Amino acid sequence: MSQEKTDAAPAPAEAKTVAACVREMRRAAARGEPVDAEVIGAWGETFMTELYGKQKPVRFEVRPKGVINGWGNPLEGDVAHASRRRLDVRALYLHPPPTKPVKEHRWDDKNICRDCQEPMFLSGPDCVPPGKVINFRDRDAISLEWFRQPLEELIQLAKTARINRFDAAKLTNEANYLIERIDQHLKGKSNEPQ
Structure with missing residues (x-):
């Protein structure tokens, strides 16, 4: 019976929009079966790119852990040392239309840019190769x-x-x-x- 169920359930297609992601998530929840980690990763990446784009946070807000309300402006080092200071941090974003990067990254098989040598998880939207070393x-x-x-x-x-x-x-x-x-x-x- 379970074999028929897994064969009958279609594999979720790679979602391109937030709405498609939510639709796939609801279908997966209705099926009640575990979802592949790759699919969840694709959903998360879609949410981040579609909702926030390649922008950086406009500002951060902090509050003590366990407090329901009372978000405030962080002091120096609060964001970097939030867990040590027992603080919850939230990043606030604007949502302008994503701008086209000046220069696109060219990724190799290890997810490192061939031009600026930045790993994918650390790189910004623009590829900025290091300047020529002056002798x-x-x-x-x-x-x-x-x-x-x-x-x-x-x-x-x-x-x-x-x-x-x-x-x-x-x-x-x-x-x-x-x-x-x-x-x-x-x-x-x-x-x-x-």
Whole structure:
């Protein structure tokens, strides 16, 4: 008997509107059978997108747990630490028509956007890829030529100062290495096409 009942009951179609969702929910309740978690997830997603769209809450209201009325404005940290402070929180939304995103997300098989690298459950309506990383060394706010003279004076100081020969050799080697690197960088920069 139960086998016939499950075969006869049509699988709920994926609802596109809130009204279709409610209709499917009522049919499922009338059948009195368990509903698949995927179907419930689709209903919840439909409710969120159709009722609230991709908007953020306009404001939050809080009240102590167990109180029937008396919603008020939250203090700093009340929303973030509501469970610790034993508060109920509600988000209030406006319902303007959903705006079309400036740039759509492109999801991969792991539900992560290919452009902005945001996971689906954290992403906003617009895909905002991270900006190009600026390499401040390319700006040449300083000239490497400025370091040549102090390095040459450091080599001269290492030869004439009263320091042990190991420290003098180390200072000379490091200063010569830096001068060579500066020369290579300046030579490479002069060979680049403008």
